[in-house]
Amino acid sequence: MKTADVAVVGEDRRDPSRPRAWPPGASVLLFDHTHPREKPCGGGISASARRAFPEIEELVPLGKTGTRLRIAAPSGRTVSVTGDGATFAIDRAVFDAALFDRAVKLGATPIRERVSNLRRDDGAWVLETGSGPRCARVMIGADGVASLVRRRLIGRADLKHAALGAHVLVDRLESPSALVRFFGDRRGYAWVFNRRERSSIGVGMPLDRRNGWQLALAKFFTEQAPGRAMPPVVSWTLPLARGEEAFAERMAGDDWCVVGDAAGHVDPLTGEGIYYAMWGAEIAAQCVLAGRPGDYEPRWREAYLPVFLRHARTARHLEHRRRIELLVAAGSVPFLGRRIYASMTSG
Numbered sequence: 001m002k003t004a005d006v007a008v009v010g011e012d013r014r015d016p017s018r019p020r021a022w023p024p025g026a027s028v029l030l031f032d033h034t035h036p037r038e039k040p041c042g043g044g045i046s047a048s049a050r051r052a053f054p055e056i057e058e059l060v061p062l063g064k065t066g067t068r069l070r071i072a073a074p075s076g077r078t079v080s081v082t083g084d085g086a087t088f089a090i091d092r093a094v095f096d097a098a099l100f101d102r103a104v105k106l107g108a109t110p111i112r113e114r115v116s117n118l119r120r121d122d123g124a125w126v127l128e129t130g131s132g133p134r135c136a137r138v139m140i141g142a143d144g145v146a147s148l149v150r151r152r153l154i155g156r157a158d159l160k161h162a163a164l165g166a167h168v169l170v171d172r173l174e175s176p177s178a179l180v181r182f183f184g185d186r187r188g189y190a191w192v193f194n195r196r197e198r199s200s201i202g203v204g205m206p207l208d209r210r211n212g213w214q215l216a217l218a219k220f221f222t223e224q225a226p227g228r229a230m231p232p233v234v235s236w237t238l239p240l241a242r243g244e245e246a247f248a249e250r251m252a253g254d255d256w257c258v259v260g261d262a263a264g265h266v267d268p269l270t271g272e273g274i275y276y277a278m279w280g281a282e283i284a285a286q287c288v289l290a291g292r293p294g295d296y297e298p299r300w301r302e303a304y305l306p307v308f309l310r311h312a313r314t315a316r317h318l319e320h321r322r323r324i325e326l327l328v329a330a331g332s333v334p335f336l337g338r339r340i341y342a343s344m345t346s347g
């Protein structure tokens with residue numbers, strides 16, 4: 001059996017149009033059986049992500065940009081903040097399929113199969129699929145929150161550090177800008193993110209505090225889209241670290257790396273994961289290219305773990321209704337607003 005240099009399980013969000021992000025001359029197998037598909041997700045791409053990955057600019061016209069975010073307290077009192085750059089929101093079916101297609105155009109071999117099992121054999125990874133096994137010397141696990149690669153190499157992630165996200169997609173609302181409304185009794189928020197043709201109306205909260213989420217979403221939907229019938233709800237889990245202990249495990253070894261949701265790399269305050277999946281994947285690719293996949297571990301920690309830890313601390317404010325009400329009433333949400341704005345808005 002021929003052995004490839006790199007196997008990427010799950011769509012790798014590293015932007016393949018950056019030549020430096022792909023090992024030149026390396027043979028890359030890209031396993032994903034799902035595209036095109038709409039992932040349950042707000043689809044918000046931050047201004048920071050746009051700055052870090054200018055290559056995704058060509059996808060911006062396929063979404064909707066915006067510079068303002070309304071932030072609401074549980075009482076409904078609202079302030080509006082303006083960010084320092086335009087964010088955009090886009091259908092994940094469009095965004096993800098575009099990244100996948102570009103990777104293939106740049107030379108990755110698509111294997112449109114689910115990886116059902118994996119093992120090490122004679123110094124290589126053997127990945128089992130419905131159409132037979134494939135081999136690679138290095139493996140990157142980019143296979144999302146229920147990651148097979150993570151389960152096999154590291155173990156399941158602790159559900160204490162997970163959230164439920166649920167939303168509906170409706171024909172685009174006429175709302176003036178994106179909206180984030182805090183619950184006040186738990187972390188997380190309800191949102192409206194406007195894409196080009198549709199709006200995502202959703203709620204996200206810690207998995208172990210998700211009681212009443214259906215009712216909260218239905219109520220929020222009725223307020224935001226009065227008179228409209230509520231479409232079917234789709235829900236998913238996402239990593240949401242409570243604190244530093246969520247990041248205790250190593251996400252790399254001599255011939256493997258785990259990136260994105262599989263590694264738990266989501267902003268604990270905002271739930272932003274697309275940017276960190278791309279950033280982590282780029283670091284992983286650089287380390288593989290240098291022949292040192294294990295270097296991914298110290299490098300992702302240096303690059304964005306400090307942000308995660310700071311935001312996990314800030315997120316604790318969201319569990320205090322009175323604190324949020326006071327901040328919004330005073331119009332002083334910049335410490336929250338800017339961070340959330342930078343992550344999640346669409347116009």
Ligand SMILES: Cc1cc2nc3c(=O)[nH]c(=O)nc-3n(C[C@H](O)[C@H](O)[C@H](O)COP(=O)(O)OP(=O)(O)OC[C@H]3O[C@@H](n4cnc5c(N)ncnc54)[C@H](O)[C@@H]3O)c2cc1C
Nearest residue numbers: 010034041042043044114115143144165260261272273274
């Ligand atoms: C409701 C909700 C709203 C969200 N809103 C936002 C937002 O607005 N902005 C934002 O930045 N983030 C948001 N997030 C988080 C964001 O969706 C994720 O952090 C991001 O998609 C992570 O990317 P990933 O590539 O690691 O995983 P995924 O996007 O989950 O991709 C993993 C891929 O791996 C494939 N795969 C899985 N197992 C296998 C296998 N065995 N074999 C082959 N392929 C496999 C899957 O088919 C999938 O395509 C939201 C999440 C939720 C749940």
